[in-house]
Amino acid sequence: MALKAQVIKAQLQIADMDRHHYQDYALRLAQHPSETDERLMIRLLAFALNASEQLEFARDLSGEGGAELWAPNLHGGIDLWIIFGQVDEKWLRKASQQAGHVKVYTYGGRSVPIWWQQNQQALQRYENLEVWEISDDSVKALGALADRNLQLQISINEGQVWIADAKTSVALEPRLLKGFKA
Template sequence: MATKATVYKVQLQIADMDRHYYQDHSLTVAQHPSETEERLMVRVLAFILNASETLHFSKGLSDEGEPELWDKSLNGDINLWVEFGQSDEKWLRKASGRAKHVKLYAYGGRSVPNWWKQIQSSLTRYNNLQVWEIPEEQVNALALLAARNLQLQCNISDKQIWLSNSSDSLMIEPVLLKDFS
């Protein structure tokens, strides 16, 4: 029998002073059996950083034709395609061809600089691609906040993200590796 996904109920209170976005969101996020809590929480962080009324998680990790997180217009155009980890150039080319904007949130500690060194030059031609690195110690601290019923207060100002629950808080500062051209 196949292992089922673990369901997380996430309540977010977002105050994003950088984008002037202030909203509460109730999310149901499925953790694939092969997915770590670090990756799950990076997905939640990406939602926080790009939150809108039309931003949604897709069906799952195994759907090769869709991003895991996206913002689609009413006519079906993809405004934002969000990827996670250390994607290859082929996948990012596909995303860049189908969406107005693509954001990649890379994580993985010491392997990120090596991955970036290998792929950086091939990504310069994608004007609609933005790449961020989430530092390893911040990803690890983020994973410690994971809970099946999670309530987070999220404050964003000057590219600093402050997350807090009822007992802990942490600051996350993503590093911009490549901006939109």
């Protein structure tokens, strides 16, 4: 018997002073039984960092290398494609060909520098690619916030992110490994 995904309800109040984006979002996410709380919260963090009216969670997370968060445009194309983890270069090539802007949010502690060293040179050719690293301490702190019903206040200013619920506050600063060349 297959295990069912757990539905997570998240109320986000986002104040992004870097992008001048101030909005409340009511989200429903599916957390697959194999997905950790940390990974779920990384998805919410990426949503907050890129929040817009067009941004949405992909319906199917089973396709390896597919966009997990994306912003489709009115012409049938993809403006923004977001992937998580330590992604294979061939999937990033595919994403870079299909989308105007691609972002990878990588995490995993000590394995990230190894992954980055192995892939950095190949990824430099993708001008529409950004790669961000979330520190292991930040990932653990975010995982501690996870709940089935989330009410989070998120403030973003000068690259620093503060995420708070009624009891706890987490401060983190994603580190840019590779920037987007417009």
